Amino acid sequence: MAWLEQRLGQQPYAGVTHLFVNLGSAHPAFLSAFASGSHPKLQLFTSPNEMNALSAASGFAQLTGRPAAVLVHVECGTQGLAGAVHNVSKGRIPVVILAGTVPITQEGELRGSRNEYIHWIQDVPDQRAIVRQYMRYEHEIRTPYNAKQLVLRGLQFATSTPQGPVYLIAARETLEAEIPIDSTVKASQDPSKTTSLELTGLSPKALDELAEALLKAMSPLIVTSYCGRSAEGFEGLKDLANLLAIPVHENAPIYNNFPTTSSLHQGHQWNGGGQLPALAEADLVLVIDADVPWIAAQSRPSESARIYHLDSDPLKEGTTLWTLPCEKRWKCDSSLALQQLAETIRSKQELVASETQTRIKARTDRLMKRFAARQSRLLKAETSLAHSGRLTVPYFMAHLRDACSGIRVVGLNESTTNLGNVANHLHHSEAHTLIGSGGGSLGWYSGAAVGASLALRSVGREDDLIVAFTGDGTWLFGVPSCAYWMAKNIRLRT
Secondary structure (H helix, E strand, O other): OHHHHHHHHHHHHHOOOEEEEOOOOOOHHHHHHHHHOOOOOOEEEEOOOHHHHHHHHHHHHHHHOOOEEEEEOHHHHHHHOOHHHHHHHHOOOOEEEEEEEOOOOOOOOOOOOOOOOHHHHOOOOOHHHHOHHHOOEEEEEOOHHHHHHHHHHHHHHHHOOOOOOEEEEEEHHHHOOOOOOOOOOOHHHOHHHOOOOOOOOOOHHHHHHHHHHHHHOOOEEEEEOOHHHOHHHHHHHHHHHHHHOOOEEEEOOOEOOOOOOOOOEEEEEOOOOOOOHHHHHOOEEEEEOOOOOOOOOOOOOOOOOEEEEEEOOOOOOOOOOOOOOOOEEEEOOHHHHHHHHHHHHHOOHHHHOHHHHHHHHHHHHHHHHHHHHHHHHHHHHHOOOOOOOOOOHHHHHHHHHHHOOOOOEEEEEEOHHHHHHHHHHHOOOOOOOEEOOOOOOOOOHHHHHHHHHHHHHHOOOOOOEEEEEEOOOHHHHOOHHHHHHHHHHHOOOO
8 A cells, every 4th residue: 555655645746635525345455645744735624525526526627627536435426516517517627527437356366355235236337437428538547556647637638628527446456556666757657748739829810810800800809608717818818808898798707707896797698588689789799718609498698609619628528418600619628728819919010000909999988888888787686675675695795795895705606596696786896806616506605615615725825805796505405514524624714
């Protein structure tokens, strides 16, 4: 088991510092390694519920951009991860899921052989199949000799664009094997030699084409869902939009992507809401990191609009039915591509031409009037109770916002039918101040709040206030007793 102790001690150097565990009879080797104290930089957090554990890893990774890890027990613990597997997959969130398997021997042939009746009951033909379709990478560690290489390979997939979860399993015999420890680190076991892919931007040709199209557009529009997954993406979008006075609409956002206090912001839309005026009038639509840029049965661009698409996952490889007819689409990291695009536009003489500046000025004036009208509608909703005299969500959000004046708030939005009300009335102007689960499986908020608190603690922001907005049953789905147990055990402020 010394090899496992050594590997745990090295894990932080591969970028993982937080491990959320739900232990079982497959984990004696891990328990021994944990007790050895060989992992001073790897922090361990017990979660009585597996879905909470993976949601905590998700919340941590979403705020820090760094991968977190989860350790669960065989196929039952894997199934206990439940809908959180869907969320981290659809949300492209970098997490490493480790699971034991039942022992592969039954008569004491190897250390760790079967010695409990449950080892036969929990034996299934293909444990990895439980989560295979949700993973960026999955494999079995069959020998300790290549365990480090497989973990690093998994981390490569988890942290390379498009990011997402990976799943690794190992039998008890593998975990408890005794092998000589070689102090020499092979190149294949060196985290610095097995890194994630470099961020990908746009080619000079693509930048020129897109810059010219945006400069000539009369009524351009940007639509996004998760450009704000990084602070660089948030700032890059803000810079580009401000440069040309391009309105920004957030459709089914996973992260807050743009300041809601800006006159360029066109609001949020999930289900319903009817035709978005800015989408109908747009002659050019730039879709950036969006899984559902619009629902055509409710709101769509005009037939004559030119559409361009920038995305870390432009083909939506995990979705069977999906289409977005457009002029061009590019696979890239928006945080880099937007910076390149703004620089290219600034280098163009057309930017300072009087015709271009006249268009920008006219757009700015029109958008400021639209923003003022929208703010007036929102303010009216905030100051009015329902006809029955009951509290409304806008009314509550306004009072919460006032009560939190001067406090940095990080919102976790799982309010379901009130997603738009929360997003519209929170008034956020910085990156990572409102995030969602990334998927459609409810119950994420509670574990995510634990992970988000640990993320803020890791960067010295313990005074920030995390507010989880729930609705439509999500409070119960999140197993709140587990989250409160974790928070108390970790000594988080609640």
